[in-house]
Structures are given as C-alpha cells and as structure tokens.
Amino acid sequence: MSSYPCLRSLATRGIDTLLASEHEHPPVYASRFRDETARLPRPREDLVAYKDALVGLAARPDVCTVVPMREEDAYVLSRYADEFERYVDLVVPPMGTLRAVHDRMLLAEAAERAGVPIPETRPLDEADDWDGRYVVKSRYNLLTDEYVESFPSGRADTAKDVTHVRPGETPGVEALVEGMYHVPIVQEFVPTDGEYMFAGLYDHGEPLATFQHRQIRGDSYVGGGGVYRKSVYVRELEEAARALLSELDWHGLACIEYMRHAETGEFVLTEVNPRMWQSLPSTVHAGADFPYYYWQRATGRADEIDPSYELGRGTHSPNGEVSYLVSVLRDDSPHVERPGLLGTLREQFRSMYRQPYFDYTHPDDLGVFVRGFQQLVSNRLK
Structure with a gap:
C-alpha cells in the first residue's frame, strides 16, 4: 500500500505514473489519480520473469525511473542495475552494499565499524548459552539463491517469524532452520522504552533528505511495523543513522528501525x-515527500529537494490498529509484558481523537480505502 502515497504525491504534481503489480485489482488501482497500469509476473514465483517484465516497462521512452516499493524491487533493481540503467536512472545501492543490509550478520559488522549500537548477533548454530533473554529471527531480509545457495533458483521469499526464547530454554534448532530455509540468527533481547524510524535518501554517501518518527504502536505489542507514529527529530538518532549510512557509503532510499535502550538510552539498530516503507503515508503527511524527492534525484533535480518537515504530526494505520488489538488478545512473549485490553482501547481512542489522520482516507480519493477494506474482509472470511 505504500505505492499509494507515491502515486498521489507524483500525480498531484502533474507527473505521469505507471503502476505495475502482479495482482489484478490491488487497492491502489481504485485511486482517481491512477494513470496507467501493467500486470507483472509474481516475483516470489519467478524473480527473473518479474525482472524481465520490469525491464520491458523501463525501456519505454516515457518512463524515466523505477521506484522500489518492497524488498524484491530493491533486490532486482540492484542485482540487474546494468539492464535497467540502459533505459532509466535509478537511485539504488550497488549489489554489494545491498547484501550488507539484507544480511543481518554483515549489517552487525558494519554497525560495529561505524560505532553504532546493535544487539549481540550470532548464527543460531553457534549459540550455546540460553540463560539470558534472546530472540531468533531470519538472517536475511529477503531469501534468494544469491544469499542462500540451497534456496530454489529464481524464487524469492521472506521469513518474518520472530521467536522469543524463554531464559534457560533451548529452542528447536532443526525446526527453525527447516522453517526458514537457512540458519537464522540469535540476537539478545533489548529492553526498550521507545521505537523509532529514520528514513533517508542518499546520493553516494551524502544525505539529500532525512526524516524521523517515533513508533508509538506497532502492528503487534511485541514489535512490528508502526501503525501509530509521530514525527520527531532526535539529534542522537540522526548521528547514529548517519554514521551507519556513511560507513556503508549508502546510495538510494534507506528506512532504518531503531530501539531506544530502556537502561542506557542508546539507539540500538x-x-x-x-526501499519505500510501510509508514510512508505518515512521512508524507509530515511534509517529507520522499516519492517526489526520489523523482527529483532520478531526473537530475536533486538541488531542488526541500528536506524540511513538521514535527509532532501523528498518523494511524486503521488496519494496523486492529492488528495491534488482536495481538493483545493472541500474542505472547516471555520478554514483553502484555498490555491490558481496556487500557489499550483507551489509548487507541485517545490518540485517534488527538491525531485524527488515517492512512489512505483522503476525502477526495476514498476508493483506495474502500477497496482495501473490502479485500481485508474478503481475506478474513476465506
């Protein structure tokens, strides 16, 4: 759904757009700002066919760039950059740099070089002490044969499950490896009193625009993507993010998630x-128009970027708020105390009253929200 703020941002500035999806009727197609659409193969089933179809669209004379909306897009645009750049200008990291952030072991090494706090990280098959508080998660943001030799060629997938391990218990290593198709990582659990996002658009190591928000609620009480967020500026967070991206000599979009350590106050990576991020409507609502920034950089207008934004702008994801409430009823963690149901409802209604802005509910373009709600209900009833 982050494609909608991209569409709206560009279309309202008179920039023609071409929406491409493997789905026949994604919610964004219901927007009155839609110009043209194209059907793509499913990237998780045939990544090369997906790439070839995108290259075919990029070769059109009226297409000037391609915006990465998800991990598969970032991967395809970086791995096959030479094919795309015959026709369009991209703002994406080279493959070696992309690997350094898609592989959380390599990311931990880069963070250490940059002096940026990161949880203790190690492969699951090297973990032998379970007396502390730990979580098990995928080593890779995206699973492909480029990263995991045993993964089926030409396919892509994600392993999003995060296992919170009870102190003193040893998790089932074989089952976790089998379920994730690779050896995942173990990270120490970080007690947090706040979650934050730093977003940036970089030009070969130099920031063109940056943005921060505090994630007040995620789509689960144990973590996840932000569903109630408020724009902020924290100098220490800016310094930590810039140090990491400088170490990586970053180029392109970056969405970095941080936890503020409850005991030390440090921002832990x-x-x-x-790519563009789930909470992009919140970013644009605060005045940080990253879809337009991307277009400006891709078309040689980087000097026209105005990176300012408003502080204290709060936004909600309606579907995300429902997911958070469901997590309070269903999820469980030995490390995070479950919030009370009535208190959760009070906080949700209070924040919605004080910050009554909801993703995808623009009065002049409600078709996207209606289509998305219809699909949500349909999927839940299946």
Whole structure:
C-alpha cells in the first residue's frame, strides 16, 4: 500500500505514473489519480520473469525511473542495475552494499565499524548459552539463491517469524532452520522504552533528505511495523543513522528501525530496509515527500529537494490498529509484558481523537480505502 502515497504525491504534481503489480485489482488501482497500469509476473514465483517484465516497462521512452516499493524491487533493481540503467536512472545501492543490509550478520559488522549500537548477533548454530533473554529471527531480509545457495533458483521469499526464547530454554534448532530455509540468527533481547524510524535518501554517501518518527504502536505489542507514529527529530538518532549510512557509503532510499535502550538510552539498530516503507503515508503527511524527492534525484533535480518537515504530526494505520488489538488478545512473549485490553482501547481512542489522520482516507480519493477494506474482509472470511 505504500505505492499509494507515491502515486498521489507524483500525480498531484502533474507527473505521469505507471503502476505495475502482479495482482489484478490491488487497492491502489481504485485511486482517481491512477494513470496507467501493467500486470507483472509474481516475483516470489519467478524473480527473473518479474525482472524481465520490469525491464520491458523501463525501456519505454516515457518512463524515466523505477521506484522500489518492497524488498524484491530493491533486490532486482540492484542485482540487474546494468539492464535497467540502459533505459532509466535509478537511485539504488550497488549489489554489494545491498547484501550488507539484507544480511543481518554483515549489517552487525558494519554497525560495529561505524560505532553504532546493535544487539549481540550470532548464527543460531553457534549459540550455546540460553540463560539470558534472546530472540531468533531470519538472517536475511529477503531469501534468494544469491544469499542462500540451497534456496530454489529464481524464487524469492521472506521469513518474518520472530521467536522469543524463554531464559534457560533451548529452542528447536532443526525446526527453525527447516522453517526458514537457512540458519537464522540469535540476537539478545533489548529492553526498550521507545521505537523509532529514520528514513533517508542518499546520493553516494551524502544525505539529500532525512526524516524521523517515533513508533508509538506497532502492528503487534511485541514489535512490528508502526501503525501509530509521530514525527520527531532526535539529534542522537540522526548521528547514529548517519554514521551507519556513511560507513556503508549508502546510495538510494534507506528506512532504518531503531530501539531506544530502556537502561542506557542508546539507539540500538534493528534493521535497514532499502526501499519505500510501510509508514510512508505518515512521512508524507509530515511534509517529507520522499516519492517526489526520489523523482527529483532520478531526473537530475536533486538541488531542488526541500528536506524540511513538521514535527509532532501523528498518523494511524486503521488496519494496523486492529492488528495491534488482536495481538493483545493472541500474542505472547516471555520478554514483553502484555498490555491490558481496556487500557489499550483507551489509548487507541485517545490518540485517534488527538491525531485524527488515517492512512489512505483522503476525502477526495476514498476508493483506495474502500477497496482495501473490502479485500481485508474478503481475506478474513476465506
């Protein structure tokens, strides 16, 4: 759904757009700002066919760039950059740099070189002490044969499950490896009093625009993508993010997730996503128009970028708020105390009253929200 703020941002500035998807009727197609659409193969089933179809669209004389909306896009645009750059200008990291953030072991090494706090990280098959508080998660943001030799050629997938391990218990290593198709990582659990996002658009190591928000609620009480966020500026967070991206000589979009350590106050790195982010409507609502920034850089207008934004702008994801509430009823963690149901409802209604802005509910373009709600209900009833 982050494609919608891209569409709206560019279309309202008179820039023609071409929406491409493997789905026949994604919610964004219901927007009145839609110009043209194209059907793509499913990237998780045939990544090369997906790439070939995108290259075919990029070769059109009226297409000037391609915006990476998800991990598969960032991967395809970086791995096959030479094929795309025959026709369009991209703002994406080279493959070696992309690997350094898609592989959380390499990311941990880069963070250490940059002097940026990161949880103790090691492969699961090297972990032998379970007396502390740990979580098990995928080593890779995206699974492909480029990263995991045993993964089926030409396919792509993600392993999003995060296992919170009870102190003193040894997790089932074989089952975790089998379920994730590779040896995942173990990270120490970080007690947090706040989650934050730093977003940036970089030009070969130099920031063109940056943005921060505090994630007040995620789609689960134990973590996840932000569903209630408020724009902020924290100098220490800016310094930590810039140090990491400078170490990586970053180029392109970066969405970096941080936890503020409840005991030390340090901003501890969680992950880096090299694409547009789930909470993009919140970013644009605060005035940080990253879809337009990307277009400006790709078309040689980087000097026209205005990176300012408003502080204190809060936004909600309606579907995400429902997911958070469901997590309070269903999820469980030995490390995070479950919030009370009534208190959760009070906080949700209070924040919605104080910050009554909801993703995809623009009065002049409600078709996207309606289509998305219809699909959500349909999927839940299946």
